[in-house]
Amino acid sequence: MPIATINPATGETLKTFQAYDDAEIERRLTTAVDAAAALRQTPIGQRAKWMHAAADAMQTEAEDLARMLTLEMGKPITQARAEVDKCIRSMRFEADHAHEFLADQPLSDPGAVGASKAWTTWQPLGVVLAVMPWNFPLWQVMRFAAPALMAGNAGLLKHASNVPQAALYLGSLFAKGGFPDGAFQALLISSSAVAPLIADERVAAITITGSEPAGREVATTAGRNIKKTVLELGGSDPFIVMAGVDLDAASSTAVHARVQNNGQSCIAAKRFIIDEPVYEEFVERFTAKMKALRIGDPMDESTEVGPLATESGRDELDQLVQDAAGKGAEVLAGGAKPDNPGWFYPPTVLAGLTDDMRIVTEEAFGPVASVYRVSGREEAVRVANQTSFGLSSAVWSADAEEQAWFVGTLDAGAVFINGMSESSAQLPFGGVKNSGYGREMGSAGIREFCNLKAVWKA
Incomplete structure (x- = not known):
């Protein structure tokens, strides 16, 4: 795949880039090693000042950054601004809380291990390589970069080939804040x-x-070389609606949960599992709201759904839909590629799904929703857990006992009750099963790339 900015709304190639040669990769790796050594010796308070300064730099460039995101991968401009703002808030959160997350922990009874003092301390690992996707070109990177740098690591970023301008911007950002040369670099490879x-x-x-x-x-490659890894590999997240909830609020939230970022989000709700007593009313409301979404130029302030980021992604999504329709699924909304420039796909709702349809077990990365009718919570969880993924989930329930039951039975890295799945700097993010392992953000995220060292003193 060429390293290039291609406007998804038109298919026009705006700018191409040359991949780095071996000499340039070596130079950047060597610089990263030196930066990691320097960061390891830098007090965390100084790192926090640099992180705040980098956040200030991003703040001054926020509108230009938002427009760049929209041009490179097609997200609506309003959502691009929100992504930039989320990054800034995350940087400031990490700067303000890293010292708490990485504080030494004394053993309450050192005498039990024959010591006068004993404690644990967190220390950085060194250079961390990040391989990142295009769907949130700044946020996906920031949720790793900010905690990794605050922990004292250096970072190398191999970004997706269709967002090179975002990669290069991130490769220059932290130096603007004062971090050592090479502390965070982009690799166009x-x-x-x-x-x-x-x-x-x-x-x-x-x-x-x-x-x-x-x-x-x-x-596999990392395991062969005994390297620590964190994997976030997507999901097919369930959105469960039980009887007794506000169906207008649930259906409105469901629409947003499905089409955020043009439906291209790992934690976007993709499978809507509805309890029998409220199925008809929910689906009617949900489908009407999906049909009413405004599709168009992502630079237009009123656009709610823009194009998919790549032509191949749009084609793969349509193949899932056509496979389901060809095997008897009911297409309640959308369901066909439009015949116009750009890589648009209409908000689509599918019902009457059967296990032989690919969309039942595969991730639909775009504005396509699958709805399921179930009888009670046990069947809801069975359907929710039947995929190989386990990233996040949402449950709408008016009963506290039922809410707790879902929390205990859903195979997922997170459960959102009476809301939609979201990521934030304050909460750990990651999944189970084929969605991967390890966590980003929160106290768990900053510790992933640290060595937990035990210290014993006679």
Whole structure:
């Protein structure tokens, strides 16, 4: 895949970039090693000042950044602004709380281990390689970069080939805040150049957000070289609605949960599992609201759904829909590629799904919703847990006992009650099963790329 900015709304190639050669990769890796050594010796308070300064720099460039995101991957401009703002808030959160998350922990009874003092301390691993996707070009990276730098690590970013301008911006951002030269760098390289970097002894750990096949490949190479990894590999998240809830609020939230970022989000709700007594009314409301969404130019302030980021992604999504329709699924809304420029796909609702349809077990990465009718909570959980993914989930229930039951039975890294799945700097983010392992953000996220060292003193 060429390294290029292609406007998804028109299909026009706006700018192309040359991949770095071996000499440039080596130079950047060497610089990263030196930066990691410097950061390790830098007090965390100083790192926090640099992080705040980097956040200030992003703030001054916020509108230009938002327009760049929209041009590169097609998200509506209002959502692009929200992504930039989320990054700024995350940077400030990490700067303000890293010292708490990484504080030494004394053993309450050191005498039990024959010591006068004993404690644990967190120390950075070194250079961390990040392999990142295009759907949230700044946020996906920031939720790794901010905590990793605050912990004292250096970062190397291999971004998706269709968002090179976002990659280069991030590669320059932290230096603007005062971080040492090479503390965070972008690598414009092909996917084939990733494995040699993982194998390089100077790379201490790897994090990837991407497809399941890509994650397996990265994890296999890292395991062969005994490297720490964090994997976030997508999901097919359930949105469960039980009887007794506000169906207007539930259906409105469901629409937003499905089409946020043009439906291209790992934690977007994709499977809507509805209790029998409220199924007809919910689906009627949900389908009407999906049909009413405004599709168009993502630079238009009123646009709610823009184009998909790539032509291949749009084609793959349509194949899932056509497979389901051809096997008897009911298409309640949308369901066909429009015949106009750009990689648009209409908000689509499918019902009457059967296990032989690919969309039942595969991730639909775009504004396509699958609805399921179930009888009671046990069947709801069975359907929710039947995929190989387990990233996040949402449950709408008016009963506290029932809410607790769902929390205990859903196979997912998170459960959102009477809301929609979201990511934030304050909460750990990650999944189970084929959605991956490890966590980003929160106290757990900053510790993923640290060595937990036990200290014993006579």
